[in-house]
Amino acid sequence: MVKICCIGAGYVGGPTMAVIAIKCPAIEVVVVDISKPRIDAWNSDTLPIYEPGLDDVVKACRGKNLFFSTDVEKHVAEADIIFVSVNTPTKTRGLGAGKAADLTYWESAARMIADVSKSDKIVVEKSTVPVKTAEAIEKILTHNSKGINYQILSNPEFLKEVYAHWVPEENIITTNLWSAELSKLAANAFLAQRISSVNAMSALCEATGANVSEVSYAIGKDSRIGPKFLNASVGFGGSCFQKDILNLVYICECNGLPEVANYWKQVIKINDYQKSRFVNRVVSSMFNTVSGKKIAVLGFAFKKDTGDTRETPAIDVCKGLVGDKAQVSIYDPQVTEDQIQRDLAMNKFDWDHPMHLQPTSPTAVKQVSVVWDAYEAAKGAHGVCILTEWDEFKKLDYQKIFDNMQKPAFVFDGRNVVDAEKLREIGFIVYSIGKPLDGWLKDMPAVA
Ligand SMILES: NC(=O)c1ccc[n+]([C@@H]2O[C@H](COP(=O)([O-])OP(=O)(O)OC[C@H]3O[C@@H](n4cnc5c(N)ncnc54)[C@H](O)[C@@H]3O)[C@@H](O)[C@H]2O)c1
Numbered sequence: 136m137v138k139i140c141c142i143g144a145g146y147v148g149g150p151t152m153a154v155i156a157i158k159c160p161a162i163e164v165v166v167v168d169i170s171k172p173r174i175d176a177w178n179s180d181t182l183p184i185y186e187p188g189l190d191d192v193v194k195a196c197r198g199k200n201l202f203f204s205t206d207v208e209k210h211v212a213e214a215d216i217i218f219v220s221v222n223t224p225t226k227t228r229g230l231g232a233g234k235a236a237d238l239t240y241w242e243s244a245a246r247m248i249a250d251v252s253k254s255d256k257i258v259v260e261k262s263t264v265p266v267k268t269a270e271a272i273e274k275i276l277t278h279n280s281k282g283i284n285y286q287i288l289s290n291p292e293f294l295k296e297v298y299a300h301w302v303p304e305e306n307i308i309t310t311n312l313w314s315a316e317l318s319k320l321a322a323n324a325f326l327a328q329r330i331s332s333v334n335a336m337s338a339l340c341e342a343t344g345a346n347v348s349e350v351s352y353a354i355g356k357d358s359r360i361g362p363k364f365l366n367a368s369v370g371f372g373g374s375c376f377q378k379d380i381l382n383l384v385y386i387c388e389c390n391g392l393p394e395v396a397n398y399w400k401q402v403i404k405i406n407d408y409q410k411s412r413f414v415n416r417v418v419s420s421m422f423n424t425v426s427g428k429k430i431a432v433l434g435f436a437f438k439k440d441t442g443d444t445r446e447t448p449a450i451d452v453c454k455g456l457v458g459d460k461a462q463v464s465i466y467d468p469q470v471t472e473d474q475i476q477r478d479l480a481m482n483k484f485d486w487d488h489p490m491h492l493q494p495t496s497p498t499a500v501k502q503v504s505v506v507w508d509a510y511e512a513a514k515g516a517h518g519v520c521i522l523t524e525w526d527e528f529k530k531l532d533y534q535k536i537f538d539n540m541q542k543p544a545f546v547f548d549g550r551n552v553v554d555a556e557k558l559r560e561i562g563f564i565v566y567s568i569g570k571p572l573d574g575w576l577k578d579m580p581a582v583a
């Protein structure tokens with residue numbers, strides 16, 4: 136029986152291996168991690184990650200051909216194929232701090248593989264890494280090899296040997312190692328660039344009375360542009376876009392290409408601008424102060440259908456509101472109070488280190504409370520900010536919310552999910568990203 140071991144039971148390792156296990160019953164898959172709480176959670180009824188459908192897949196194969204373990208060395212030694220999906224955070228210190236990828240966890244995994252291996256291995260880069268990492272890893276493995284053969288593959292999205300069980304042959308792209316590594320960074324940079332482009336347009340739409348949804352729809356009709364990933368928002372989040380672009384910027388700088396580096400840096404600058412523009416809009420429309428005012432925040436995850444909060448725009452928006460002394464009441468259907476407090480207390484980039492190495496949360500941010508109901512969050516509030524596009528936010532009883540709020544009552548829709556006209560009929564002052572402004576908002580210009 137072919138044995139796969141995946142190092143890193145996170146957002147990538149867990150779900151990817153669960154799908155491999157269900158699609159390939161003849162292969163034994165073991166996911167290992169140094170974090171005991173994470174492995175315990177994968178072995179329990181409450182998985183550490185929320186994603187629709189994931190529970191069913193894991194429960195169908197766990198204990199049959201899918202296993203989760205902290206016995207990293209044993210399973211690495213027994214495996215034929217080793218996937219490495221450990222963290223590759225942005226470096227916080229030393230050369231390239233704030234941009235370059237930190238390969239500490241990758242390197243220590245590689246050294247451990249070299250240490251414990253007694254048979255030939257295929258090692259697969261699943262983590263997103265700088266160009267030429269595979270070459271560096273190969274050096275570590277072969278210099279410590281004890282006569283063992285290693286093949287290093289970069290597989291940011293596909294792996295033929297395994298995926299050929301269920302992915303059609305023609306959909307599997309084979310490239311040289313460096314193209315594979317760079318393609319991953321390039322894909323995320325292009326996707327993020329689309330969002331920053333439409334977000335830049337959203338500011339211009341607000342200034343001119345155009346409607347960003349209409350502009351997106353119109354340009355998306357051109358098949359060369361296409362309709363996807365053109366939704367204006369309060370900003371993109373997630374563990375990948377910013378980290379990967381910063382890494383790309385660093386690689387460009389190291390290769391003597393400052394103009395190219397600056398081009399990509401701008402994608403992040405617009406994303407930061409969009410988040411601060413949103414906060415400024417909230418504050419300026421409430422007579423330039425939210426000090427002591429209750430503001431409800433609906434949605435904290437970086438996108439719907441996940442409990443993942445890494446780099447979520449909600450962090451910067453909440454920090455901005457707290458900075459202006461608001462009392463912030465947060466509701467998200469999948470994010471716990473503990474996670475929100477950690478996120479608001481954590482330093483930039485610390486979020487992407489393994490849990491046990493993250494600084495323990497200092498004292499909770501007192502101006503922030505977390506509740507388990509949207510109505511509770513909005514009760515007595517002056518404004519409601521929608522920061523994640525959860526479907527349930529479309530179906531809330533906004534009349535009930537309005538009745539229990541301070542007046543004038545505001546809704547700031549950072550995801551364009553509510554029916555703004557209906558809300559205006561109820562009596563709300565509504566701000567929708569990139570849409571024509573209410574008279575009230577026009578009279579209270581926000582400068583980012
Ligand atoms: N999250 C995504 O959507 C996504 C998508 C594509 C690529 N990536 C990339 O994949 C990699 C992993 O991302 P993630 O979101 O799964 O991260 P994660 O933080 O959720 O998981 C990484 C896991 O690796 C474990 N780990 C670290 N060092 C280890 C070691 N030496 N031995 C055993 N376990 C170790 C950590 O404890 C952690 O549980 C990153 O490089 C990321 O950029 C992420």
Ligand SMILES: O=c1ccn([C@@H]2O[C@H](COP(=O)(O)OP(=O)(O)O[C@H]3O[C@H](CO)[C@@H](O)[C@H](O)[C@H]3O)[C@@H](O)[C@H]2O)c(=O)[nH]1
Nearest residue numbers: 323330364365366367368370371372373374375376437438
């Ligand atoms: O039109 C859009 C589309 C997305 N977003 C936001 O962009 C962020 C990222 O969204 P998405 O790309 O759907 O989620 P990720 O899970 O971060 O996935 C990205 O990052 C992964 C990690 O590298 C890649 O594997 C995926 O292909 C790539 O889409 C989220 O905050 C979204 O709300 C927008 O604001 N507008």
